[in-house]
Amino acid sequence: MNFIDSQQAFMAHIRDPKLHPKPDGIEDRRMAIYRDLFFNNISGFISSGFPVLKTLYSDEDWSKLVRRFFAEHDCQSPYFLDIAGEFIAYLSNDYELQPSDPIFMLELAHYEWIELDVSITQTDPQECAITDQLTEAALYLSSTARNLSYQFAVQHISVDFQPQHPSEQPHYFVVYRDTHDDVQFLATNAMTALLLSIIDSTPSIQLPALIAQVAQHAPQFTPEQLFQGATATLSAMAELGVIVTKNHA
Template sequence: MSFQDIQNTFMAHIRQSASQPAPKGIEERRMAIYRDLFFNNIEGFITSGFPVLRTLYSNDDWNILVRRFFVEHDCVSPYFLDIAGEFVNYLSHGYVKTATDPVFMIELAHYEWVELDVSICQQDDNEILINTALAVTPLYFSQTARNLSYQFAVQQISVDHQPVTPSSQPNYFVVYRDFDDEVHFLTTNPMTALLLSLIEASPAISFDQLCHQVIQHAPQFSYEQVSIGAEQTLQAMANKGVIVTKNQA
């Protein structure tokens, strides 16, 4: 058996010890240590990354959920920091819910993961703060910000507050990293979410182009109404570094 075959056998047993035999010649006591070490590391990373979600499960149900991730999901990234993102990807695409899972689990998990995502994402060195009039500034959505919407009011979820049906209207958020590298969550509204999504979809868009695109989505407003509201909103977002421009040199 080649070394690679031994590695594959070792990992198959670590993930599914009940059905996959251990490599020959390794003491069971040592294999038990490895099994616990691998799983406990994964469980620890997921628990620390999703503290609110964790509180909604009993110890047994939480371990079953993490064990399913451990067994069923093939992580694309080898980095520990990416485990939380892999967990969200698993819940979103590979996981079949059980009776113990809250209906909002995927949205809550994503909401909790975004904090880590924003805290470690790479900043675009060409991005600069806007210090000129918005009307003459190419607008960009910062690489260290996220424009989000959820069916559930995820920011309110706790052990004592677990909604069983979605909100009557979507819940909008901006998550961004400030100038001191602190992550903040900001509740927004449909118009702000629309403005930010249009900027994100059309990098370097001008303020005038943006206002005309908004009117296409909300024809009940005049250009003057849109421009006044957009200027106030975007200036506030620019002050926080959510909307930026880029160094053209």
């Protein structure tokens, strides 16, 4: 067995010792040190990143969940700060819900992870506050803001509140980093979510074009009503730094 094969056998055993036997010639006591070290590090990061989700499991079931992630998911980033994001990617793409998993598992995990995601995102240096008239600005969703909706009331989930069915209406949030670099959560509504979604998908859009797109989704409102509502909402979002413009000089 060459060196690369030895490394692969070593890591396969570390990740899933029940499926992959330890490489020959290595004392099990030594291998146990590596097994515990690697798994406990991963488990610690996952547990600290998803504290509410963890409280909904028994210790045994939580350990099984983290073990499955550790054994089955090939992380695309070598950085510890990205482990929580890799966990979200695993739950979203490869994981099948188990009997011990709450139905809202993925949404709650995403809600818990988004705070870390926003806190470590690099600010686009071209972004600047909207100081001119809103009607003339090219609008962008800030690189440190996220426009979100969930089918479950994730903000209220706890050991004592575990909904078994989605809510009748979505729950909308903006998560953003304020001027003090603190992460803030703001409950919004369907119209605000629509405005921010269009800005996010159409960078540099201006207010008249934005209102024209909104009118296609909300024909029950007059252009004057849409203008007044959008101006008030976007002015508040601009003050918070959720929407910005860019300096391309």
